[in-house]
Amino acid sequence: MEFVTKKVVLLRTGLTVWTQMINRVLIRLKVVQVIYAYYQNGGQNTASADRELAQSIDSAYSLYKTLLFIPVAWALRIRKSVARQQRMNAPHISRREHLFAGNRFLEQLETNVELAAYIQSNDMDWLFESDWLNDTCTRILESDIMEEYMQCEKFDFESDKELVRKLYKEFVENSDELDALLEEQNIYWNGDKELIDSFVLKTIRGFEDGKAGEQPLKSEFKDDEDRQFALDLLHYGLDTAAEREEVVAANCRRWDPSRLAFLDVIIIQVAMAEMLHFPQIPLRVTINEYVELAKFLSTPASGSFVNGMLDTIVKDLSSQGRLNKEL
Numbered sequence: 001m002e003f004v005t006k007k008v009v010l011l012r013t014g015l016t017v018w019t020q021m022i023n024r025v026l027i028r029l030k031v032v033q034v035i036y037a038y039y040q041n042g043g044q045n046t047a048s049a050d051r052e053l054a055q056s057i058d059s060a061y062s063l064y065k066t067l068l069f070i071p072v073a074w075a076l077r078i079r080k081s082v083a084r085q086q087r088m089n090a091p092h093i094s095r096r097e098h099l100f101a102g103n104r105f106l107e108q109l110e111t112n113v114e115l116a117a118y119i120q121s122n123d124m125d126w127l128f129e130s131d132w133l134n135d136t137c138t139r140i141l142e143s144d145i146m147e148e149y150m151q152c153e154k155f156d157f158e159s160d161k162e163l164v165r166k167l168y169k170e171f172v173e174n175s176d177e178l179d180a181l182l183e184e185q186n187i188y189w190n191g192d193k194e195l196i197d198s199f200v201l202k203t204i205r206g207f208e209d210g211k212a213g214e215q216p217l218k219s220e221f222k223d224d225e226d227r228q229f230a231l232d233l234l235h236y237g238l239d240t241a242a243e244r245e246e247v248v249a250a251n252c253r254r255w256d257p258s259r260l261a262f263l264d265v266i267i268i269q270v271a272m273a274e275m276l277h278f279p280q281i282p283l284r285v286t287i288n289e290y291v292e293l294a295k296f297l298s299t300p301a302s303g304s305f306v307n308g309m310l311d312t313i314v315k316d317l318s319s320q321g322r323l324n325k326e327l
């Protein structure tokens with residue numbers, strides 16, 4: 001299935017505490033993408049939509065671990081350079097290379113049990129063979145961030161961790177070349193990176209000295225309830241199509257329904273499904289989440305349009321006695 005590929009940043013909705021990787025913000029995003037692709041591909045195979053959702057969510061988690069490994073790959077490459085210079089009896093090996101090769105935080109991250117298991121089962125040759133990795137290592141050693149680090153009063157775990165955090169923000173968050181490289185590896189990674197970057201940075205900040213390889217990474221789902229939420233939202237979202245058409249047509253007084261952006265329509269459809277079938281989720285939370293999705297996935301005007309439509313739909317459904325929760 002072809003996915004909506006516009007990059008999204010859903011980092012500050014204020015609605016979710018991100019203690020796990022696949023939170024409900026990302027679940028909603030993935031469900032909207034899958035349903036959009038479902039209709040673009042003929043809308044005839046629900047089982048295929050189930051598989052696409054599972055694959056898309058699993059791929060988001062694999063991107064998290066891949067991005068978390070990238071700083072380790074920097075250290076491995078620089079250690080290799082130091083070892084080669086030592087074998088050749090180089091007259092001078094830069095102190096920057098020595099310090100980065102022995103970065104205490106990266107040594108702990110490299111031995112992390114969960115991350116090591118992922119790397120062992122996934123081929124990372126594409127990263128080590130890339131020009132991006134070599135070029136980035138050179139730029140890291142010459143960077144102002146590294147220069148600032150060299151002025152530290154002491155080199156310890158916390159200073160090493162802060163160095164990696166700053167380098168990640170500079171060389172991973174803002175790299176179009178890396179974005180293109182990642183998209184070549186997995187089509188599902190397209191559009192996810194900015195959101196997953198935030199999880200990686202939270203993980204880096206959360207590492208503690210002395211935990212060796214046992215520092216827990218973020219879990220894929222908080223619990224089985226969130227895993228089931230993803231599947232149920234997909235199914236209810238698909239089942240709400242006919243009702244969405246009726247409700248949107250009845251409430252779309254200022255817009256011709258046939259001219260609405262199709263992605264906006266899908267966002268409204270999934271939001272309606274959540275309103276009707278998940279009584280434990282407050283209506284305002286649902287509206288806010290899907291307005292944010294519209295802002296970042298669709299057109300500049302989509303946020304206000306979806307917000308207005310959902311407010312109107314809530315009033316309509318409430319007047320029919322179909323919503324057992326208040327705005």
